[in-house]
Amino acid sequence: xxxxxxxxxxxxxxxxxxxxxxxxxxxxxxxxxxxxxxxxxxxxxxxxxxxxxxxxxxxxxxxxxxxxxxxxxxxxxxxxxxxxxxxxxxxxxxxxxxxxxxxxxxxxxxxxxxxxxxxxxxxxxxxxxxxxxxxxxxxxxxxxxxxxxxxxxxxxxxxxxxxxxxxxxxxxxxxxxxxxxxxxxxxxxxxxxxxxxxxxxxxxxxxxxxxxxxxxxxxxxxxxxxxxxxxxxxxxxxxxxxxxxxxxxxxxxxxxxxxxxxxxxxxxxxxxxxxx
Amino acid sequence: xxxxxxxxxxxxxxxxxxxxxxxxxxxxxxxxxxxxxxxxxxxxxxxxxxxxxxxxxxxxxxxxxxxxxxxxxxxxxxxxxxxxxxxxxxxxxxxxxxxxxxxxxxxxxxxxxxxxxxxxxxxxxxxxxxxxxxxxxxxxxxxxxxxxxxxxxxxxxxxxxxxxxxxxxxxxxxxxxxxxxxxxxxxxxxxxxxxxxxxxxxxxxxxxxxxxxxxxxxxxxxxxxxxxxxxxxxxxxxxxxxxxxxxxxxxxxxxxxxxxxxxxxxxxxxxxxxxxxxxxxxxxxxxxxxxxxxxxxxxxxxxxxxxxxxxxxxxxxxxxxxxxxxxxxxxxxxxx
Ligand SMILES: [Zn+2]
Numbered sequence: 001x002x003x004x005x006x007x008x009x010x011x012x013x014x015x016x017x018x019x020x021x022x023x024x025x026x027x028x029x030x031x032x033x034x035x036x037x038x039x040x041x042x043x044x045x046x047x048x049x050x051x052x053x054x055x056x057x058x059x060x061x062x063x064x065x066x067x068x069x070x071x072x073x074x075x076x077x078x079x080x081x082x083x084x085x086x087x088x089x090x091x092x093x094x095x096x097x098x099x100x101x102x103x104x105x106x107x108x109x110x111x112x113x114x115x116x117x118x119x120x121x122x123x124x125x126x127x128x129x130x131x132x133x134x135x136x137x138x139x140x141x142x143x144x145x146x147x148x149x150x151x152x153x154x155x156x157x158x159x160x161x162x163x164x165x166x167x168x169x170x171x172x173x174x175x176x177x178x179x180x181x182x183x184x185x186x187x188x189x190x191x192x193x194x195x196x197x198x199x200x201x202x203x204x205x206x207x208x209x210x211x212x213x214x215x216x217x218x219x220x221x222x223x224x225x226x227x228x229x230x231x232x233x234x235x236x237x238x239x240x241x242x243x244x245x246x247x248x249x250x251x252x253x254x255x256x257x258x259x260x261x262x263x264x265x266x267x268x269x270x271x272x273x274x275x276x
Numbered sequence: 277x278x279x280x281x282x283x284x285x286x287x288x289x290x291x292x293x294x295x296x297x298x299x300x301x302x303x304x305x306x307x308x309x310x311x312x313x314x315x316x317x318x319x320x321x322x323x324x325x326x327x328x329x330x331x332x333x334x335x336x337x338x339x340x341x342x343x344x345x346x347x348x349x350x351x352x353x354x355x356x357x358x359x360x361x362x363x364x365x366x367x368x369x370x371x372x373x374x375x376x377x378x379x380x381x382x383x384x385x386x387x388x389x390x391x392x393x394x395x396x397x398x399x400x401x402x403x404x405x406x407x408x409x410x411x412x413x414x415x416x417x418x419x420x421x422x423x424x425x426x427x428x429x430x431x432x433x434x435x436x437x438x439x440x441x442x443x444x445x446x447x448x449x450x451x452x453x454x455x456x457x458x459x460x461x462x463x464x465x466x467x468x469x470x471x472x473x474x475x476x477x478x479x480x481x482x483x484x485x486x487x488x489x490x491x492x493x494x495x496x497x498x499x500x501x502x503x504x505x506x507x508x509x510x511x512x513x514x515x516x517x518x519x520x521x522x523x524x525x526x527x528x529x530x531x532x533x534x535x536x537x538x539x540x541x542x543x544x545x546x547x548x549x550x551x552x553x554x555x556x557x558x559x560x561x562x563x564x565x566x567x568x569x570x571x572x573x574x575x576x577x578x579x580x581x582x583x584x585x586x587x588x589x590x591x592x593x594x595x596x597x598x599x600x601x602x603x604x605x606x607x608x609x610x611x612x
Contacts, residue, residue, distance in 0.1 A: 072595070080535070080592035081526050085511035134591030141588065163479075163501045165511060168525045169537045172501040173590040175480060176487050179459035180587050187464070201452075203501070206480045210456035225452035225480070226442035230506075234442045244447055254450050 025049055027220055041261045049220040050198060050261055054100075055107040055124035058157055062265050063111035063120060070109035072142060075135045077104060081168050089166035096127045104135035105160070108143045113155070114269035116276060119147040122157040123204075129161030132204050136164075137174025140208050144181035148188040153272055157195045158209040162202025175207035182211040191275045193268065196223050196246070196255070214271055215255040217246035218264075223255075283339045285328060289547070292321045329547050332496075335519035337528045338504055340496040341475045345550035347557070349376060349391035349434040352474060355557035356564065357382050357389065363420055369449065372413030374405045374437070375485075377420040379429070382561065385568045388424035390417040390485055391434035394475075407476075408441035411454040414484050418458050421465055430468040430568055433485045438503065440481030455484040462487035463587065468571035468579060470564060472542065473497040473529075474549075489583050490567045491537075493529035494560070495544040499537075500527035537590065 022031045027049030037044065041061065042051040053061065060066035076093070083089040097103060105128060108121035121143045123130040130136075140156065147154035163171040185192055194212025196205070199222035206225055217223060224244035232239055242248050249255045259267050296317045303310040332340070340346070353360050353376070362378035364371040376393040379386065394400075394407035409417075417433075424431050440451055462469060462485075469488030477486070477499030493499060502510075507525060508517035526532065529541045542560050549556040571579065 074596040076594050078592055078594045081524065083524050085517075085521075085524065086513070134593045138591050138593055165502050165507055165525070168501055168527065169499060169532055169535065170591055172479060172483060172499075173537060173587065175456075175483060176459055176463070177587045177590055179456055180463035180487070180584055183460045183464045184584070186460075203480055205452040206455040206484075207459060208456070210453045211460055223452075224447050225440060225455065226447070231442045231444065231447065235444065239444065243444070248448075252448055252450070254453055 026051075043219070043261055047220065048260070050218040052125050052159065052198065054126060055102065055122045058122045059107070059111070059120070061261070062113060062155075062157075062268065064113060064115065068107070068109040068111045068120060070107065071146070072108065072139050074103060075139060077133055077135050077167070079166070080134065080170050081166070083166040083168070085166075092128060092166070100124060100126050102127055104133070104139075105130040106136040106139045108139050110146075110150075110152075113265065113272060116269065116272045117150075117152045118272070119143050119150070119152060119154045121155070123159045125159045125161075125199075128164065130159050130204075131161050131164035131171070132174050132178075132207075133164035133167040133171045134174065137171070137177050140174075140178045141181040144178070144185040144190075144192070144208075147192070148185045148190050151188075151190065153191040153193065153276060154185060155193045155195065155268065156208065156212075157197060158200045158204055159197045160200055160202075160204035160209070162204055171203065175203050178208035179211060182208050186211075186213075191272075193271060195264075197221050199223070201225065201227055213275070214257075216264075216267075217249060217255050217258050218261060219246055219258055221246045223249055283336070283343065285336055285339075286547075289321060289324055289328065292317060292324065296321065325547050333519065334498075334522040334525075334528050334531070335504065337496050338476075338498050338518075338522050340548045340550075341498045343548060343550045344396070346475055347549050347553040348394050348396070349436055349474065350393060351553055352434060352557055352560065353380065353389060353391070355554060356561040357387075360389070363423075364416070366412040366415040366419060368415060369412040372405075372410050372416055373403055374407055374409040374441070375413035375416050377417060382432075382568070383565050385565070385572075386429055387568070388420055388429045388431045389434065390420055390431060392437040392482075392485070394436060405441060407437045408439060409437065409481065409484075410441050410443070410446045411449040411451050414440075414454045414458050417485050418461055421462065421469075425465045425467045428467055430470065430571065431465070431488070432564060433469065433471040433488065435471060435473045435477050435482045435486055436475035436497075437478050437481050438476050439478035440484065455480050458484045459487055463583065464580060466576050466580065468568070468574075469583075470567050470571070472560070472564075473499050478503060487583075487587070489571055489579060489586070490539050492540040492542055492563060492567075493532065493538050494542050494549060494556070495529055496548050497529055498522075498527045499529075499532060500525050 023034050025044040028047035030046040059068045079089050106123050111120045192212050193214045196217040246258045299310050357380035360380040377390045380389050392407045393404045395404050421431050470490045471486045471488040473493040504518040504522035507521035509515045532538045542563050545552040545555045
């Protein structure tokens with residue numbers, strides 16, 4: 001679909017929102033005009049906070065012709081612990097599947113950016129906060145192995161609340177598994193670009209999302225290990241303004257660049273051209 | 277906290293044991309023969325222990341794992357190793373006391389120990405930050421493990437932590453990135469690695485020194501993606517459901533061996549490691565020596581292949597038999 005296609009697409013979506021022309025920005029609290037937000041590829045015109053994109057929107061935004069040859073799209077969770085809290089994990093998964101049309105929270109395949117072939121993966125935060133269970137971990141691992149095998153770069157757009165608690169230690173071990181896979185990709189000489197979007201935290205940030213050769217973040221994204229509420233509770237004090245944002249990480253030397261969504265594709269191509 | 281630092285479910289045993297001591301003292305002082313009485317009480321105590329400890333709930337195991345008298349990393353270092361020679365620091369920021377590391381010997385094996393450190397007294401606990409490392413702690417551990425790799429020393433990681441520290445400084449210094457880096461590096465360190473959870477295995481903060489060729493747990497340790505309290509607060513929206521969460525998370529050694537996550541359960545004396553640290557250390561030491569002997573016999577390339585395979589197969593999911601590779605043309609965006 002590409003750039004113009006996406007603009008048309010988001011403009012089209014805008015018309016479907018029945019609740020008026022204005023929305024409140026989650027980040028700065030300002031009322032902003034939806035049309036302007038959509039024109040900025042869903043960024044706040046006041047504070048430049050970047051709102052979430054779905055996996056298909058992200059694919060449309062970044063890949064040539066919005067075209068992904070999807071791999072392993074039918075992997076799904078089998079609820080290994082038969083987990084149930086107030087609702088069963090089975091039901092939660094089924095609901096998320098119905099809502100998103102996805103089997104789980106990670107979509108991956110092969111595509112091109114500026115003509116350069118890549119393995120491209122994206123997390124979809126509508127699916128149980130894009131938490132990482134066995135399926136996400138397996139697909140991220142396969143993506144790294146595939147990139148090494150085909151000797152093409154790997155790009156992953158992360159957004160995640162962390163490990164998927166409902167899979168217990170299976171989800172914890174995905175941190176180990178994906179990190180080991182990234183180590184292998186590294187040893188094979190492959191390029192891995194990790195793109196952090198709002199929010200990327202906990203088990204995902206403490207594994208594959210943190211292991212890019214190049215680390216990029218979208219503006220104002222929440223990125224960290226422990227969630228801000230838990231930290232504030234633990235230390236019993238308010239957190240400094242801007243804590244755990246992309247800007248905070250850049251300032252402290254944790255990432256390479258912050259890139260506006262509007263320039264993300266062209267900058268990725270620039271990096272690819274240097275590293276392939 | 278109940279008397280004698282005991283746990284609620286231990287109270288009847290603690291009470292009986294107190295009675296026995298009293299009777300023994302009395303019989304000594306008064307020179308009365310109460311041996312029959314005492315013998316009976318001992319038998320009752322043993323029966324009670326059997327009943328209580330054979331059927332521990334996951335939540336009770338968590339409590340045992342956190343027992344204030346449970347032997348800690350430093351105790352096991354003293355009980356199982358000789359010539360421990362501590363090495364400090366991460367060469368970057370500071371010496372994190374929540375991680376202890378250094379050379380040591382166990383039987384004829386020279387090894388590198390890395391472990392999370394906690395204390396027994398309030399003062400010691402504060403000194404070690406309650407066993408919750410900062411990024412510099414994980415970096416310290418990695419530095420010592422790299423040293424071990426260079427000189428072909430097997431690594432023994434002793435894990436007992438509620439988790440990586442959730443604080444401002446920890447985030448400022450890249451807690452997530454440092455943990456990820458440790459997972460990345462441990463997966464490919466060219467020396468044998470043995471990891472044992474001896475108490476609490478709290479999530480990513482435990483895993484950050486927990487990738488290895490062997491992964492074992494003491495019988496009453498737990499290993500979990502999130503603390504039962506945290507899980508209960510998030511999923512049940514009620515902090516008091518921790519016992520339910522502990523059960524649902526399958527975090528005990530007994531559950532995790534069934535799920536194929538861990539290799540072995542190291543037995544503890546009846547009632548838990550805190551009832552006999554020495555005896556616990558004896559069986560623990562035998563396991564470590566057996567692992568060292570086994571792993572040292574494996575060529576390094578094979579060892580690393582096996583290690584990758586060990587983690588590669590973790591996870592359970594459903595996949596349609598014919599691996600369908602379908603082309604998704606996003607001409608019409610999925611719009612739901
Ligand atoms: Zn805003």
